[in-house]
Amino acid sequence: MFICFKELIFTEFLRDTMSELKELIIKFIDLDDDLNEKIENALDDNEELPESFEEDNIDQITELSELYHEIEHGVFNEEFIIVSNISEDEKEVVALIISEEDDEEEEFVIPVFTDEDEANAAIEEFKKQFGDIEFSCETKTGNEVIADHHEDDAFIGLAVNAPQWDFVISHEDVHDCCE
Numbered sequence: 001m002f003i004c005f006k007e008l009i010f011t012e013f014l015r016d017t018m019s020e021l022k023e024l025i026i027k028f029i030d031l032d033d034d035l036n037e038k039i040e041n042a043l044d045d046n047e048e049l050p051e052s053f054e055e056d057n058i059d060q061i062t063e064l065s066e067l068y069h070e071i072e073h074g075v076f077n078e079e080f081i082i083v084s085n086i087s088e089d090e091k092e093v094v095a096l097i098i099s100e101e102d103d104e105e106e107e108f109v110i111p112v113f114t115d116e117d118e119a120n121a122a123i124e125e126f127k128k129q130f131g132d133i134e135f136s137c138e139t140k141t142g143n144e145v146i147a148d149h150h151e152d153d154a155f156i157g158l159a160v161n162a163p164q165w166d167f168v169i170s171h172e173d174v175h176d177c178c179e
Contacts (some may be wrong), residue, residue, distance in 0.1 A: 007057055012125075021074035022114040025160055025167055030087045035060055037113065068173075075142035075169055076176045078113035081119040082140050083126070087133045094126065094135070096159055098168075108156045110145055111162040114162045146171045 038057060044051050056063065056175040083094045099107040111120035116137075123135050140148075142158060149155040150171060 013142045017076040019078065019114050021071065021078045022161075024067055024074060025165070028064065028071060029165065029167060030065065031064050033061060053090050070170065073176055075160075075174045078114070078116065078142050079139050080142060080145065080158075080160075081116065081137050082110070082112060082145060083119060083123060084138070085113050085133055086136045091136065096162060099154075100155060105154050107156050108147060109156050109162070109168050111159045112142065112145060113161055118164060122162065122165055138154065142174055143176070146174055 035057065039049065039053075044052055065094055071092060084091045085094055095108040097108050098108050099105065111122060113122060119137055127133060127134070145158060155171060157168055157173070159165075160167045160169065162168075
């Protein structure tokens with residue numbers, strides 16, 4: 001009984017310390033995964049989705065759209081942790097290449113992290129992939145990160161909590177208010 005109570009308190013603590021944006025993204029990912037599973041199931045027997053699919057799932061589709069819009073706003077002002085490689089002569093922000101090898105231009109995203117645990121997990125993954133590289137962290141708002149890279153045509157957007165999560169938001173989608 002006491003252990004369950006401690007776990008409940010710890011869970012509440014995590015929920016209170018988790019940013020609202022992180023909660024929105026987790027909810028979005030869960031809903032999106034569920035909808036994708038429905039799509040896969042519907043395509044098991046058919047080459048195309050049934051005409052009624054969108055109508056049958058309109059509530060979930062609408063909720064996903066509304067959540068994404070909230071995320072667009074949240075990313076603009078959210079303070080993220082940015083990881084930089086400091087092993088080279090100059091400090092360089094970590095970027096993840098997302099284009100194919102045979103693509104002419106290497107498109108990239110900047111990984112941004114919602115908390116220290118996410119950033120540390122990513123740094124450990126980067127070290128596994130690229131060797132014992134030294135990293136530093138700093139905080140910037142989503143808008144600042146986008147402003148730093150917006151002139152680069154190969155810049156796609158921000159990868160929130162990558163590589164742990166598979167959530168990229170286009171730099172074009174991030175905004176502060178509706179126009």
